[in-house]
Amino acid sequence: MIEAEGLGRTFKVRGSLVHAVRDLSFTVEAGEFVGCLGPNGAGKSTTIKMLTGILAPTTGRLRVAGFDPTRRRTALARRIGVVFGQRTTLWWDLPLKDSFELVRLLYKVDRVTFRRRLDELCEVLDLSHFLRTPVRQLSLGQRMRGEVAAALLHDPPLLILDEPTIGLDVVSKAGVRDFLGALNAERGTTVLLTTHDLGDVERLCRRVVLIDHGRLAFDGTVTQLRALVPGEVTIEDAVARLYLSSRPDPRTRHPRPAPDPPSVTA
Amino acid sequence: MSAVLRTYVLLVWTWTRAAAQYPVSFALMAAGVVVTGGLDIAVIWVIFSNTTTLGGFTLDEVMFLHGTAFLSFTVADLLFGNVDRIGRHIKAGTLDVMLIRPASLFVQVAADRFAPHRVGRVIQAAAVLSVGLARLDVPAGRTWMIPVMVVSGIVIFTALWALGGAVQFLLTEAPELANSLTYGGATLTQYPLSVYGDRLVIGVTFVVPLAFVNWQPGLYVLGRPDPLGLPYVLRFLSPAAALVTALAAALAWRAGIRRYRSTGS
Numbered sequence: 001m002i003e004a005e006g007l008g009r010t011f012k013v014r015g016s017l018v019h020a021v022r023d024l025s026f027t028v029e030a031g032e033f034v035g036c037l038g039p040n041g042a043g044k045s046t047t048i049k050m051l052t053g054i055l056a057p058t059t060g061r062l063r064v065a066g067f068d069p070t071r072r073r074t075a076l077a078r079r080i081g082v083v084f085g086q087r088t089t090l091w092w093d094l095p096l097k098d099s100f101e102l103v104r105l106l107y108k109v110d111r112v113t114f115r116r117r118l119d120e121l122c123e124v125l126d127l128s129h130f131l132r133t134p135v136r137q138l139s140l141g142q143r144m145r146g147e148v149a150a151a152l153l154h155d156p157p158l159l160i161l162d163e164p165t166i167g168l169d170v171v172s173k174a175g176v177r178d179f180l181g182a183l184n185a186e187r188g189t190t191v192l193l194t195t196h197d198l199g200d201v202e203r204l205c206r207r208v209v210l211i212d213h214g215r216l217a218f219d220g221t222v223t224q225l226r227a228l229v230p231g232e233v234t235i236e237d238a239v240a241r242l243y244l245s246s247r248p249d250p251r252t253r254h255p256r257p258a259p260d261p262p263s264v265t266a
Numbered sequence: 267m268s269a270v271l272r273t274y275v276l277l278v279w280t281w282t283r284a285a286a287q288y289p290v291s292f293a294l295m296a297a298g299v300v301v302t303g304g305l306d307i308a309v310i311w312v313i314f315s316n317t318t319t320l321g322g323f324t325l326d327e328v329m330f331l332h333g334t335a336f337l338s339f340t341v342a343d344l345l346f347g348n349v350d351r352i353g354r355h356i357k358a359g360t361l362d363v364m365l366i367r368p369a370s371l372f373v374q375v376a377a378d379r380f381a382p383h384r385v386g387r388v389i390q391a392a393a394v395l396s397v398g399l400a401r402l403d404v405p406a407g408r409t410w411m412i413p414v415m416v417v418s419g420i421v422i423f424t425a426l427w428a429l430g431g432a433v434q435f436l437l438t439e440a441p442e443l444a445n446s447l448t449y450g451g452a453t454l455t456q457y458p459l460s461v462y463g464d465r466l467v468i469g470v471t472f473v474v475p476l477a478f479v480n481w482q483p484g485l486y487v488l489g490r491p492d493p494l495g496l497p498y499v500l501r502f503l504s505p506a507a508a509l510v511t512a513l514a515a516a517l518a519w520r521a522g523i524r525r526y527r528s529t530g531s
Contacts, residue, residue: 094283105276
């Protein structure tokens with residue numbers, strides 16, 4: 001479903017070249033549920049943006065759902081669903097159902113399929129009682145459920161979510177998680193999500209990809225991730241250890257040149 | 267092409283309904299448009315109450331030149347003017363959301379926050395042109411040029427907006443650059459180019475093709491000699507100028523998307 005090989009993206013910041021992502025290679029098979037972790041500024045969002053065709057990679061080869069995202073952006077858009085936790089894809093001033101109708105027309109979903117799909121999504125995401133409410137009046141939890149529904153109305157085989165549970169309360173978070181788990185298990189939809197909430201990872205992801213300093217720092221199962229640190233540790237501890245191990249040593253006066261993060265591929 | 271048009275109409279309709287959520291704001295903006303547009307016409311009226319010709323052209327001829335350029339500009343502004351907001355979309359991250367939809371980015375940006383109140387200015391421009399034409403005696407054999415020049419003008423202004431938008435992929439702070447060409451161009455073409463210096467006229471003929479919006483084809487319709495003595499054939503080159511500008515704009519736009527850097531998380 002996703003094939004990335006030697007993927008890299010540089011940005012010019014005030015004359016100097018910054019490598020946001022470098023030499024990133026990984027594949028995601030159809031039906032997988034993958035969590036993408038990494039500290040702030042590690043290159044997760046840049047990676048997601050390259051996968052979705054928003055940013056063109058500077059180096060490497062990339063295929064998502066059978067397409068080169070940069071060359072076939074609109075063809076790819078029909079085959080993937082994208083949810084941004086911190087951006088809205090809905091029309092702020094219009095009722096939620098109007099945004100859905102617009103998605104139907106933009107993605108060319110026929111009326112019957114749309115009706116059936118919307119009914120299903122309304123039921124599992126519990127949308128029915130605010131379908132007619134303007135999006136600007138929805139709570140964050142309601143809106144996020146709306147965003148997820150909008151991303152799935154065209155029934156994409158791949159769903160990519162960038163921090164979908166950010167800012168949600170415990171109940172809303174559980175609702176979104178349960179839904180994503182069921183979507184993957186029952187419909188076989190491939191899911192890739194980025195998050196800082198390790199609860200998302202423990203509950204949902206069979207596989208974890210950790211990006212740090214723009215490189216792949218770990219790729220394996222949650223159990224393997226935990227086993228990286230000796231003793232009985234929580235996943236939080238294991239991840240914290242991985243993040244910290246790649247930082248410059250605070251005891252040295254002058255920060256060392258950025259060391260290579262430990263690269264563990266399981 | 268028809269799919270692109272359908273998407274555009276769909277988005278415009280959606281934004282119009284969104285705008286209808288704020289009726290007072292709509293009414294105020296519509297009123298503002300009529301007032302500012304009226305001022306443009308008042309300026310011409312003031313000029314002609316002090317003189318009988320402007321740059322060698324009579325009031326009716328100036329109304330014709332003003333009307334055609336203004337009609338091109340207002341239609342382009344209504345349909346595609348919002349392309350100059352692309353810098354804001356880049357900074358706010360809304361461009362990312364547009365890029366994940368299966369629709370042309372240009373169409374989405376152009377339709378975004380479609381401003382139906384701008385229809386008022388199109389009507390105003392059409393009125394000025396109609397009055398000018400009614401009082402002129404344009405030979406029937408030359409009227410065909412009028413729709414050709416208006417459409418070419420729409421394409422030229424739209425292309426200038428797209429060029430300005432493409433530049434904003436590199437310099438997000440540069441919407442004024444595009445505006446100096448489009449809004450500036452609209453003001454410039456309100457008057458016969460003969461009132462300006464020769465160098466400016468050469469510049470807007472061969473560099474930024476604003477002279478092809480109304481000046482060159484207008485000389486043909488009015489049957490006037492070119493004050494600068496430029497080749498007669500230029501009068502018929504508006505569609506070609508429009509095509510070249512549009513091609514340049516399309517290339518720049520694609521290059522701009524390639525260089526898009528996105529923002530934040």
